[in-house]
Each structure stands twice: as structure tokens, then as C-alpha cells.
Amino acid sequence: MQYAVIGLGKFGEAVATPLVKNNCEVLAIDNSEERIQDISGEVSHAVTADALDEKSLRALITTDFDAVIICIGEDFEATILSLMIVLDIGIKKVIVKADNRIRAKILKKLGATKVIFPEIEMGEKLAQNILHPDISDYLSLSDKYSIAEISPPKEVLNKSISNSDFRKRYKMNIIALRRGSSKEEIDVNPNPDTILQHSDKLVVLGEIERIRKIS
């Protein structure tokens, strides 16, 4: 698989490195000579070029690429221009970083396959983590349903999973049980006779509003 990454800031580099480790060919493009020097040992090819320079991009990016990832932050014009050129070349999958939601909307309309705003998505996730400190990790499946890791509510402590009547009482499913000091000690098929302890963590699937209420 071949990928091109335009803009090798913290985000661009974090995308490029695992792709190279997984035997993909990665072309890094950045207008900073210094960044290209830094990154050249970690990718297959590293080239200094300006995303605003249509001729250079057309010379560098061919339809052999499986996807192009545009990771320029501040310079929105360079992001838009490089998106239009790359789509015009015929690349089917173009993933673009955006600094805010308005820019993201414009990029989607122009044909970006996926738009990501790293700082905003992580900032909002941290705010939720601060507001609900007892929910240590979560994945939202829809606006209504989430998977989250919580401490067992007081009412079910010292009861077995089956006696706790968890599903009926809280309308959510226990899908895993974390017990012990290391993050690695997780039981994905907990025995219904297991007695719930204060130090346990339950991975539950249910309505996020209900999860927030009991944690």
C-alpha cells in the first residue's frame, strides 16, 4: 500500500510512522526543509514542496497512491488547494485535518473522505472525563448508547454478577470485568458467580445517560 502525507507536524508524523512500521510506502511532503530532514529517516521518501504549488503536487502524487492524508493546520488555503488538486488527480481516499468544525464542513463539501480535528476531539473527550471521573474509558456507539468502564455501584457490591440482577436493575449489560492492578488483567467472559468488589471495574454497554447516573 502507498500513502502520501502532506504536512509533517505532530499529527502528520504520528500518522506516517505506524504506516511505515506496517510495511506501507509513505511519501512525506512538507514545505519546511527542517521537518523533511527530521522525518527522512522514518519514511520511504521525504520531499520539500509547497502544498500551494500545483505543479509540484501533480509531479509527486500519482493514482498509485491508495490514500492521501493532508495534515496542515494553520494554513487553510494550503489545505483546501491541496485537497482540490489531489481529488483532481483522481485519488479516491483523501483524509484531512481541520482546526475547527466550520473548516471541517467546507472540507467535507469539497469532497474530503474523512475530516479529523485532533485537538477538539481530544479536548471534548477530556472534558467528559473531568465531568464524569468515574467513567475511565468509553466508546460512543450512538448518541444514546455507549460502552464505558465504571466502578460497581454501591448497591451491588459483595453480590455475584447473577445475583446483582444488573441488566434488569440498570438496563445495561456487563461485557467485561477488570480486576487487579494491571490494565492487562481483564476478563471478557466473567463468570456469573463472581462476587463484585469495590476495586473492580466493570465494562458496561448501555444508555450513556444511565451510565453517567450510576457512576
Added chain:
Amino acid sequence: MQYAVIGLGKFGEAVATPLVKNNCEVLAIDNSEERIQDISGEVSHAVTADALDEKSLRALITTDFDAVIICIGEDFEATILSLMIVLDIGIKKVIVKADNRIRAKILKKLGATKVIFPEIEMGEKLAQNILHPDISDYLSLSDKYSIAEISPPKEVLNKSISNSDFRKRYKMNIIALRRGSSKEEIDVNPNPDTILQHSDKLVVLGEIERIRKIS
């Protein structure tokens, strides 16, 4: 609850805004007059001050604060210094943004409660998404186990969930079924008689290496 956010870049603002929306008091501190002007309508208090100015920080941050979040990116010295001052004031929970893993290690050693690198975490997640495009969303519970959303493997298409023998065949559990065009249409207690279709998405819990093999 009272929080102070130092550094109101994209990340700092994304943390502060939901906290204010959830009726928390938020004090925003930034050394850019312009940023403070922009953000002042969105937070309880906004003050221009330099994180490197110990006297100002001590005057602004008291032990009433439940947590302080330091979101300065480039200037590592300002991040370290403000961390030390805030810990010295007696704040128990200090969450800090770092630009790379080495800096994160230093901040942890100095006593940061939690360290976050938004660009790196999101960059690495995107790389996984590019490498395994059939896994649309995932939450890693440990190095070994993850929850992921995948398309049903060919061998179980047109079979019911119970006839597919999913758990025995793939050593993973189906915990939800997404069917229909909207992200909201998810069934968290799928009926075992449901016939699996090509357009379905299965939310599964199992070993990440096994999940990657069948998707």
C-alpha cells in the same frame, strides 16, 4: 466545581467550553490578549497572564479549584513551571498536554495526574484506521483485548447469530448489531435469530489480533 485552564489554544478551548456548558466555573489563563478577548464570552473568567510569572499564578489559583488543566503546546518551560507552581499551591488534580512522549514522561515524574498528547493519540488512531479500514471504531481494553465494529465475515452471512456459532468459531462475542443507514440504529441486545446481512456492522469484543484477521 471550579477549574482553571492555562493556555487556550484549540485544545484548551475544547476542554473549557463543555465544562462551562455543564455549569462548572472555569478560569481561563493565557498570555495572549487576543485569545483572552476571543474566549471571554465563553468562560466564567478570562485573564491575561504568563504561566512563567509565578506571582500572577499564585494570585489567580487557590486550593478551591478542583483541577487545573495546562494546555500550552510549544513552550515546554512554561508547561513545566506552571505544573510545579500549581502542585506547590496544593492542587491535587493537574492534567497536562504534552507534544511528545519524552515530555510526557518528564511531566508524569514531576507529578502530573494525567498527560495527554492529542495530535499523537489521534494520529496513531488514524493510522490504525487506514491499516484496517474494515474496523470502523474501536476501544482498546488492554494490549490484547479490544472492542471493535466490523463487517460480518463472509462465512456467517445469511446465517442467524445463533447458527453462526460466532463465539466458538472466532473466540469473540457479538455485543451489538448496527443495521440501517443511520448511526443511531444500533441494537444492544440483538436477537439470536437475527440473520446476518452484508450491510450489517457487528460490535465485537475479543483479541485485537483475531479481530484484525477477520475484518
